[in-house]
Amino acid sequence: MDTRHIRNFAIIAHIDHGKSTLSDRLLELTGSVSAREMQAQVLDAMDLERERGITIKAHAVRMLYKAKDGELYQLNLIDTPGHVDFSYEVSRSLASCEGALLVVDATQGVEAQTLANAYLAISNGLDMIPVINKIDLPSADVVRTQEMIENAVGIDATDAIPVSAKTGENVEAILEAIVHRLPPPTGDPDAPLQALIFDSWFDAYRGVIVLTRVMQGTLRRGARIRLMSNGRVFDVESMGVLTPKPVEVSELAAGEVGFFVATIKNVGDTKIGDTITEDGRPAPAALPGFEDIKSMVFAGLYTVDSHEHTLLREALEKLRLNDSSFSMEPESSAALGFGFRCGFLGLLHMEIIQERLEREFDLDLITTAPGVRYKIRLTDGSEIEVDNPSRWPNPSEIEEVEEPVIRATILTNEEYVGGILKLVEEKRGRQQNFEYVTPTRVMLTYELPLNEIVLDFYDRLKSVSRGYASLDYSLSGTWSSPMVKLDILVSGEPVDALSIIVHRDFAYERGKALVSKMRELIPRQQFEVAIQAAIGSKIVARETVAALRKNVLAKCYGGDISRKRKLLEKQKEGKKRMKRIGKVDIPQEAFLAVLKVGEDAGK
């Protein structure tokens, strides 16, 4: 198709502002999916996505739309992940588009996530069409929402389209706006090939499937392609577009979006943001913006039953076929046995992987407290990176520790600002900006150590703002901070899996809170159990779980031995689900006590 009849667009929206519903309406209106086929929210394919209402993987759907001018247009909807953890993926999806719909809930207004992605779209040179959704709700305020878009995002919202994705009201106007207000892609189908990878995954039947936007040249079936970041060469076996059903095509020309399957075995080879070119006629340069994804959050993953360690390895390897953005390396813990140190894009990403392991692979997991990667300069002048407390050097060998810092944008209503300021100060935040975007809406910009975010920041923020605050962040640099390793000792034995890295000024308080939480979580045992927090050899807090005094069945039950046996079996089963360290049985929850401490503080 002539590129003048192609429009590539994304939808930018906050969670729950109606992106999925709107996508469904667009598919329906263009006849891509009949109402009968429409299983609510076609695009969110994974169960987890549907449950959480968050898009985790990108999608690209081609719709054919006969506009009011009588012409047939090819509209490619490139769906973007909807969470700060995936901002790099979002930026690459946006780079595949010429325009974007900025969907804002008429009852809620602009949220931090929307703002961040809108800025990302603007900086990628996208044209924006503001869409004000949920006008069917009685509390919808179109004019105020317009104002807010103008003040917060800084784009003209006079032409914002008021719609109700739920009822379908005015949705057709969006299709017309896409055709008339967004530019067609540019690009020369005869130039050397430059195609952008914006997502890829492993399909058990077809191998690695790559979603791509052709920027220059033409990608053809049978072509020998080269991935410019790693120089690897593959043959394109088949290609197609999603309508949303997959339909085979023989080529994708400049401006078009689609998928292809090549002789690629490893999803890790197809890095998001990489440029595909033709091996025989390579493009002079790769497309801009490619980055190697770096893990931000790290945690140890273990199975409750240490014999299931190999199952965990297999499950992680399978998941990595689909998601190469998390890293894994074997680690072993004296307390938990063999496990894996995994790196994630963020906390949500970590939760998703954890949930998929438990749900799809039926594993019982223990996850150690999430942490970040520190850069440590040692007294001998050398420099190391540490993301695992068990590798933390001896304090006397540490010259300086640098911790990763983020720049966070928080949007909230005026009345919650006080509580949020207190929270970010407590989390060692430094204010960058404080701005009223409307008379009642405040935008805060703070620099915060990532280490403080990964512990319990989301939950605390949600709690102090009663859910009326949204957060977005990006890595902004590092601070030199006096970080120390806090160890937890159970009956005198350090439990490596419970060690955390904390700021020296918080170590005492955190240690106290942690041991007191542990005391609640560790059941009474045959012997007295001492729980201590220590920095190096210095004990900073101690609690004791008193010895169990009685656990005895006195009655005869008229000879009902089965009842006694059941009771003993239940007791045995309960013990099996705990980790035995030395002579102490520690329940799973205790390993997450670090997170639970925060929960209480938030209450």
Place this chain on the structure above:
Amino acid sequence: MSKTLGLYISVPFCRAKCTYCNFASGVFPASEHGRYVTRVCEAIRGARARAEREGWCLPGRVGSIYLGGGTPSTLEAERLREIFGAIEESFAVERDAEITVECAPGQIAADFLKAMVEVHATRVSLGVQSMVDAEAAATGRMHTRAVVEEDVRWLREAGLAVNVDLIAGLPGQTMTSWMESVEAVCGLGVEHASLYMLEVDEDSRLGRELIGGGARYGAGLVATDDAVAAMYEAGCARLEQAGLRQYEISNFARPGAESRHNLRYWRREPYLGVGLDAHSMLRNREGRPVRFGNTDELSEYLAGTAEGSAEVVDRAAELEEAWFLGLRLADGVSLTAMRAEFGDAVARFDGVVTKLVDDGLLRREGDRVALTMRGRMLSNEVFAEFIGIPVFGVIAKDESSDLPLLTR
């Protein structure tokens, strides 16, 4: 293996339901008594036919009979005679059989006592629970200390041995008031005493209230676990001092006055339970223990529709039972006897025993392994260690090594 049978007859009727009670018992009109006893007698008379049908060995001679409840003393004297009539018809009761009837203090009618003597009852077990009047009243007991003392006197005059039950951990109870009860029991001069601890579960009103964190039935006045443990230990020590030896976790007796019927449970000797929620252990023709129980729904029991299904205890489970039942006894288990019964498999438990001895929960004296005092208080922890150890599976593999190599 004992050649005689123990008979347990459940009588689930009470004048009032106590707040701590978690048994299948309740308050029912006297008209139900007749129907119930008829049903029990049918079961006694039908026992032999059922055993033959199912392939169970049912000894013909009865060595002990225990009427528990509930409160058997709420029955009319005539009903008691009916039950014993049915027993005499169907079994040969040994001349020296131990025959126990549970009674509520202050509720033993003169003609009931007469009937007990007629049926050759040898023991009465009194559900005293507390000798402190306010405590007893608060849980729904309808007697006072004076009534208990009076009852014990005339039961003993009638030639019956007496057991007294006490519960530690009743609402409002303190160490002082508990020891007052224990002291009073010592003063009664009874042959036997049972000390229990309040059980908190969903099956009693008080238990449910405690679990739910409520305050009804005095739940707010129940002492802590640790305090109850301390009371229990002090109570045990005092009874021992008074010449009542702790022969089982919760049972105390003068030498020779141990409850032969209850010993059957721990020694895995056959017993047949008749009546509501009564449980049985017999052996089948292969010598395997068979356990079965009756429904705990009165209407179901009276209708005779639900006959509980029997469960054959496999060898591994029987060995576990031998440990966790045998260890309840003060004398513990004899390793020689265990080996004679179960063979080399007993050695699989050496590690567990050694570890528990090291932890101070078990003691080993020559051939015998028994609980220590601390082990008694933590006996569930000890017993759980004996559950789920692969025992015969390993041996079965060894046996398979006799097969020619080619077939493997």
